[in-house]
Amino acid sequence: MARIGVLTCWCGENIARNVDVQSVAEQAAQLPGVRCSRVHKYMCSDPGQKLIRDTIAAERLDGVVIASCSPHMHLKTFRKAAEHASLNPYLVEMANIREHCSWVHPERSRATAKAVDLIRVAVAKVRHNRALEPIQVPVTRKVLVVGGGVAGIQAALDIADAGVPVVLVEREPSIGGKMAGLSETFPTLDCSQCILTPRMVEVAQHPNITLYTCSDVEQVEGYVGNFQVTIRKRARYIDIDKCTGCGQCWSVCPSKKTPSEFDYGLGARTAIYAPFPQAVPARPVIDRDACLRLTKGRCGVCVKKCQADAIRFEDQDELVREDIGAIIVATGYQLYEIGKPDDRGRIAGYGEYGYGRYPDVISSLQFERLVSASGPTGGEIRRPSDGTVPKTVVFLSCVGSRDNAKGLSYCSKICCMVNAKHTMLYKHKVHDGQAHVFYMDIRAGGKNYDEFVRRAIEQDGAHYHRGRVSKITQEDGRLIVRGVDTLAGEPLTIAADLVVLAAAMRPATGVEELAQKVNVSYDEFGFLCESHPKLRPVETNAAGVFVCGACQGPKDIPESVTQASAAAGKVLMMFSRDRLYREPEIAHVQESACAGCFSCRRGCPYHAIDPAEIRDRQGQLVRRVARVNPGLCMGCGTCVALCLSKSIDLEGFSEQQVYAMVESLR
Amino acid sequence: MLQPLRETCRRLLQDGTVQVVIGYGQAVRAVEPYPVFITDPDDVGQLVWNEQCRTNLVKYLLRKEIRVLGKPAIVVKGCDERAIVVLEQESQIDRSQIVVIGVACDGMAEPRCEVCDAHQPRFADHTIGHATNVAQPAERRYAALCEFLEQPPSDRMAYWKAELERCVKCYACRQACPLCYCERCIVEKNRPTCLDTSATLKGNFAWHIVRAFHLASRCVGCDQCSRVCPEGIDLRLVNLSMARASEASFGHRSGTDPQAELVLGNYSQQDQEHFIR
Numbered sequence: 006m007a008r009i010g011v012l013t014c015w016c017g018e019n020i021a022r023n024v025d026v027q028s029v030a031e032q033a034a035q036l037p038g039v040r041c042s043r044v045h046k047y048m049c050s051d052p053g054q055k056l057i058r059d060t061i062a063a064e065r066l067d068g069v070v071i072a073s074c075s076p077h078m079h080l081k082t083f084r085k086a087a088e089h090a091s092l093n094p095y096l097v098e099m100a101n102i103r104e105h106c107s108w109v110h111p112e113r114s115r116a117t118a119k120a121v122d123l124i125r126v127a128v129a130k131v132r133h134n135r136a137l138e139p140i141q142v143p144v145t146r147k148v149l150v151v152g153g154g155v156a157g158i159q160a161a162l163d164i165a166d167a168g169v170p171v172v173l174v175e176r177e178p179s180i181g182g183k184m185a186g187l188s189e190t191f192p193t194l195d196c197s198q199c200i201l202t203p204r205m206v207e208v209a210q211h212p213n214i215t216l217y218t219c220s221d222v223e224q225v226e227g228y229v230g231n232f233q234v235t236i237r238k239r240a241r242y243i244d245i246d247k248c249t250g251c252g253q254c255w256s257v258c259p260s261k262k263t264p265s266e267f268d269y270g271l272g273a274r275t276a277i278y279a280p281f282p283q284a285v286p287a288r289p290v291i292d293r294d295a296c297l298r299l300t301k302g303r304c305g306v307c308v309k310k311c312q313a314d315a316i317r318f319e320d321q322d323e324l325v326r327e328d329i330g331a332i333i334v335a336t337g338y339q340l341y342e343i344g345k346p347d348d349r350g351r352i353a354g355y356g357e358y359g360y361g362r363y364p365d366v367i368s369s370l371q372f373e374r375l376v377s378a379s380g381p382t383g384g385e386i387r388r389p390s391d392g393t394v395p396k397t398v399v400f401l402s403c404v405g406s407r408d409n410a411k412g413l414s415y416c417s418k419i420c421c422m423v424n425a426k427h428t429m430l431y432k433h434k435v436h437d438g439q440a441h442v443f444y445m446d447i448r449a450g451g452k453n454y455d456e457f458v459r460r461a462i463e464q465d466g467a468h469y470h471r472g473r474v475s476k477i478t479q480e481d482g483r484l485i486v487r488g489v490d491t492l493a494g495e496p497l498t499i500a501a502d503l504v505v506l507a508a509a510m511r512p513a514t515g516v517e518e519l520a521q522k523v524n525v526s527y528d529e530f531g532f533l534c535e536s537h538p539k540l541r542p543v544e545t546n547a548a549g550v551f552v553c554g555a556c557q558g559p560k561d562i563p564e565s566v567t568q569a570s571a572a573a574g575k576v577l578m579m580f581s582r583d584r585l586y587r588e589p590e591i592a593h594v595q596e597s598a599c600a601g602c603f604s605c606r607r608g609c610p611y612h613a614i615d616p617a618e619i620r621d622r623q624g625q626l627v628r629r630v631a632r633v634n635p636g637l638c639m640g641c642g643t644c645v646a647l648c649l650s651k652s653i654d655l656e657g658f659s660e661q662q663v664y665a666m667v668e669s670l671r
Numbered sequence: 672m673l674q675p676l677r678e679t680c681r682r683l684l685q686d687g688t689v690q691v692v693i694g695y696g697q698a699v700r701a702v703e704p705y706p707v708f709i710t711d712p713d714d715v716g717q718l719v720w721n722e723q724c725r726t727n728l729v730k731y732l733l734r735k736e737i738r739v740l741g742k743p744a745i746v747v748k749g750c751d752e753r754a755i756v757v758l759e760q761e762s763q764i765d766r767s768q769i770v771v772i773g774v775a776c777d778g779m780a781e782p783r784c785e786v787c788d789a790h791q792p793r794f795a796d797h798t799i800g801h802a803t804n805v806a807q808p809a810e811r812r813y814a815a816l817c818e819f820l821e822q823p824p825s826d827r828m829a830y831w832k833a834e835l836e837r838c839v840k841c842y843a844c845r846q847a848c849p850l851c852y853c854e855r856c857i858v859e860k861n862r863p864t865c866l867d868t869s870a871t872l873k874g875n876f877a878w879h880i881v882r883a884f885h886l887a888s889r890c891v892g893c894d895q896c897s898r899v900c901p902e903g904i905d906l907r908l909v910n911l912s913m914a915r916a917s918e919a920s921f922g923h924r925s926g927t928d929p930q931a932e933l934v935l936g937n938y939s940q941q942d943q944e945h946f947i948r
Contacts, residue, residue: 597854598854600763600854602761602763602852603761606936607933607935608936608937608938649853649857649885650853650860651857651865652855
């Protein structure tokens, strides 16, 4: 005989406005198996939770239905309350009479009737609930951080400083990411490299950090606390233990024409090169497509020059396996490909700005290199075409961003601040120059951000024009920028020497492939999805995988660093116990009925199903059946839907429960 | 044809490659041959091959009482072997533990044989005889279905009501189907009962719709279910309909390509989503 308690919440006015809570409670009391029915103004409040605990104890309940908001909101809260009253938390169910009822049904009588039905269904379900115990899994105390930009560096150092080993994987030859190429940072104008490179060196020297550069994550197996990660160390052709980083090799390399990736093509580099002077590790790498020895079999000047005998032309890719407990993805961003379709041919636009055709139309990251002391011009602002100092520079906001027609509806967030910074840096170096900015809106939300933009306009005299640019043409070595000033209400044409396009932020290439390896979902733009936008901003729906930095959405340095530390904190919290506790609401295979067709295994998005062999006492194989790995299963139910013989059931959402729910409405 | 078939089987049994041959034997009274399970090389004379060998024998590979006889060799037509391909894809058989003897077939005087494009077996270990496979356009292969679909929906519903009214739920369709291999069929699941097991119109609709879903993208079109139905219900139409959907939406023809990924449980970026609204 069931002893179920129904506790209905007013949620202040949220539910009570459209649902007659008192009547609902009275009707609920009549449902089969219901022992008592109570109401409270705010069930999630402290007195509300006390009511739950007291009712469970006083009425000796063996099942509870809380009729209130979405289980996403408060299921954990109420289950915890039940646990305090010594009731197994998995005997608590929720009827969502807010999002599914009062918020969407204005008609009071019908909303009330639906609320009763929702409770009826939940009561029918809870009668078949079973007491469950959390699943315990062991945990490997080691973290994989993917991406060595500022976010990855911050996360790695925070975790390593707490005494936990970290494996940091970076695709490029050096860590540092996009920030290493910036000149100065807003809103303080402090030198980007001056603040970043000490952190990079700290990573290299930290006893708890294993750094893999020129490396990719090849494969991720296992589950939270127990991942097995395969890392592909691409051939570097340098023995980085022997190499001293003296630089003799690249000073003699005859292949000097490759555009420098670090300078975004504004300068050239040799085939054997270190990306930038402060690179970590401070070791060169050989570009296998540019090296004459590797492409044509001749040359080898660097080998003769190298006194450390560190050059290895026979170097091969190497696969390394690491046991990992948690993964932090910090793969960062790239700029929107202006005028060119992206790697999937989806997003293209702004051919009218002539980027790629006119050498003096550059992107904001290229401008960073032009003003950087370590850049191709040594920090002097000289335009790429003829090397003269530009006297008029036009900066364009929102190139790609906030433009549905071009495929990116979002705001890239940093460009307004970047443009303001660029106008200031320009003015500080070219005193008689004039900066113009075309903008849609100025979005300078952040500590000292708006003051910074005002300074650019008021002290450094940047001309801001609210409006967009329709076309850029080249005439007599100058760029004619045709736009409109919507505040003045007239067309505006500016003859400029240099045009800088603040292109949109997009997730780095390859992030979708990585996301598929670690089972993290991503949005239509390729940004990784956090578990909850407000309350779980660095967690993902894949247990043990965390995100931080611009791979999750456009953000600036302070935000990336904050998020990185948050992710590090979450990982350390996870590692604070010897074992991990996971929700027991997972799938189970009824092995006696399983036909072993393994369509569940093919369909499982978490690779949580493996074949298992059933043997008799003599050790003879009887059958092969599917078995769920409780450490991996997320309880999504895909396998349940795929199983033709209905041999899989979901704990907490069993067939019996679902049928009872449907039957209760007859 | 018959002599090489018997010789092949005798050799396989004699040299111990297999312990049992699953083939067609001559019935005493009936015209239609019946399945024989030959374990002695001297008994290969029981094997026959004629225009009545319609039955798909693949189901017997799964039967426990046959499995205990040892490693089998099986006589199949080009159409039947598609079921072996699917059974292997669905982990039901170990192909290396089965010897497949494919017999070229010019048709068994059934309507489906007119649009057959698998007269010559393609995946058999031993092939007897020669036939030519002629590719058949989809509109020919699904002609029977297309003709049926020309009727208005109300007529079709009336047709199915009249047909399924007769079903006695003997489950012969299930027993004969080479792809119905579950240890426990869902109609036997009773905690909770998944579908109406009564032999009423409602229960019969439930059974045949679920059966169609379970065979969607899997059915190889051997028509064994229609052939064994004591009430003569033309289940072929249902199977054709699901096969056409699978081919049109996923380019998948069940059992024609051992390397193909199965439709159920696989996801590809190229999957059509036009039916999701």
